Amino acid sequence: MKQMRKKAEKHSSKLINELMAGRDKHTTAMTRNRMLLAAKIDDGIKAKGWGKSQFAEKMGKEPSVITKWLSGTHNFTSDRLTEIGLVLGIELLRVDSKPNIIRYQPVIVTQNSENEIQVSPELGMLINEGIFSQRVIADC
Amino acid sequence: MKYKIVGLGEFTGNEATIYSVILNNEDETLFEKFIEENINSFKDEIYFILDRLEVIGNETGAREIFFKLKEGKPGDGVVALYDEPDSNLRLYCIKYGTQIIILGGGGQKPKDIRTLQEDNKLKEENYLLRKISKEITERIKDKRIEFSNFGQELEGELEFEDETDA
Numbered sequence: 422m423k424q425m426r427k428k429a430e431k432h433s434s435k436l437i438n439e440l441m442a443g444r445d446k447h448t449t450a451m452t453r454n455r456m457l458l459a460a461k462i463d464d465g466i467k468a469k470g471w472g473k474s475q476f477a478e479k480m481g482k483e484p485s486v487i488t489k490w491l492s493g494t495h496n497f498t499s500d501r502l503t504e505i506g507l508v509l510g511i512e513l514l515r516v517d518s519k520p521n522i523i524r525y526q527p528v529i530v531t532q533n534s535e536n537e538i539q540v541s542p543e544l545g546m547l548i549n550e551g552i553f554s555q556r557v558i559a560d561c
Numbered sequence: 562m563k564y565k566i567v568g569l570g571e572f573t574g575n576e577a578t579i580y581s582v583i584l585n586n587e588d589e590t591l592f593e594k595f596i597e598e599n600i601n602s603f604k605d606e607i608y609f610i611l612d613r614l615e616v617i618g619n620e621t622g623a624r625e626i627f628f629k630l631k632e633g634k635p636g637d638g639v640v641a642l643y644d645e646p647d648s649n650l651r652l653y654c655i656k657y658g659t660q661i662i663i664l665g666g667g668g669q670k671p672k673d674i675r676t677l678q679e680d681n682k683l684k685e686e687n688y689l690l691r692k693i694s695k696e697i698t699e700r701i702k703d704k705r706i707e708f709s710n711f712g713q714e715l716e717g718e719l720e721f722e723d724e725t726d727a
Contacts, residue, residue: 427716427717427719428568428709428714428715428716429565429566429567429568429580429714429715429716429719430565430567430568430719431567431568431570432567432568432569432570432581432583432590433570433571434569434571434589434590434593436589436593436596436597437569437571437592437593437596437611438571440596440600440607440608440611441571441611441615444608444611444612445608448608448609448612449608449612449615452609452612452613452616453612453615453616453620456613456616456617456620456621456627457616457620457621459626459627460620460621460624460626463624463626488626489646491626492626492627492643493613493616493621493626493627493643494643494644494645494646
C-alpha cells in the first residue's frame with residue numbers, strides 16, 4: 422500500500438533522556454571542546470585548499486596522526502594548538518586579551534589595648550587605590 | 562521484517578537531524594538497544610557517544626572527520642562513529658552528507674579482529690544497516706523518499722516491509 426508522504430515520526434526515549442541528564446558536565450564540556458577544535462582545524466585545512474596528506478606533510482606527521490587529531494577525540498596541548506594555528510594561519514587559542522588581574526598587598530592587622538582592630542595600611546586607602554576587589558576584602 | 566525510520570529529538574539540532582530505526586513495531590530503536598547492551602560494561606563510552614551526537618546535531622554537523630568511513634558497500638553511507646582510541650565499542654550509522662545520520666546498532670569490537678566480518682554481532686548489525694541503506698536508496702531513486710528542509714530531513718515513505726512478509 423502506498424504510504425502518505427510525511428516526516429519521520431518523533432521517538433522519545435526515556436532511557437536516553439535519563440542518561441543525558443546524568444552526564445558529567447565537565448566530561449561533556451571536554452568532549453565538546455575537542456570536537457569544536459577538530460572542526461576548526463578541519464575548516465582551516467579546507468580554507469588552505471589542502472587535503473589531509475598535505476596538512477600532514479606541513480606538520481611533519483603521518484596522515485594517521487592527522488586523522489586522529491581530526492576525529493574530535495584528541496586532547497591537544499597548547500603547544501600543539503599554537504603550532505597548528507601557525508601552519509594554518511588561524512587562531513585556535515585566544516590568549517591575547519589581557520587577563521583580569523587581582524592585586525594583593527599584605528596588610529598588618531593589630532589589636533590595641535581597647536580591643537579595637539587596626540589594619541595597616543587602612544582598608545579604605547587600599548580600596549581607593551583599587552588594590553582590593555570586593556571579593557578579596559571579604560576574604561580578609 | 563518491518564521497520565521504520567524515526568527521529569531522535571534528543572540529538573537533533575540546527576546542524577543535523579539524527580534518526581534511528583525501529584524494527585517490527587518494537588518499542589525501542591536500534592540505538593537504544595545498543596545502549597542497553599553496552600551500558601553496564603562500557604558506561605563511559607556510552608556517555609561519550611551521547612556527548613558526541615549532541616555536538617554533531619547542534620554545533621558541527623556530521624562532518625566526515627568524526628566518522629570511520631567505508632564501513633559498508635561503496636557509496637552506501639554506512640560509517641562508524643569515531644570513539645576514544647582505546648574504546649571497545651563500534652556504533653554503525655548511515656550518513657547522508659553532513660546533515661542526516663541514521664543510528665543503527667553495533668557492539669564491542671575485539672582488539673584481535675581486523676575486519677567486522679570476524680565478529681558475528683558486528684557483522685549482523687553492520688549488514689542490517691547495509692540492507693536498510695540499500696532500501697532507502699531505492700526509494701530515493703523512485704522519489705518515494707526525498708530530502709527536505711534544505712537537505713536536513715528525510716520525508717516520504719519511511720516505513721518498510723519486506724515483500725516476502727507483506
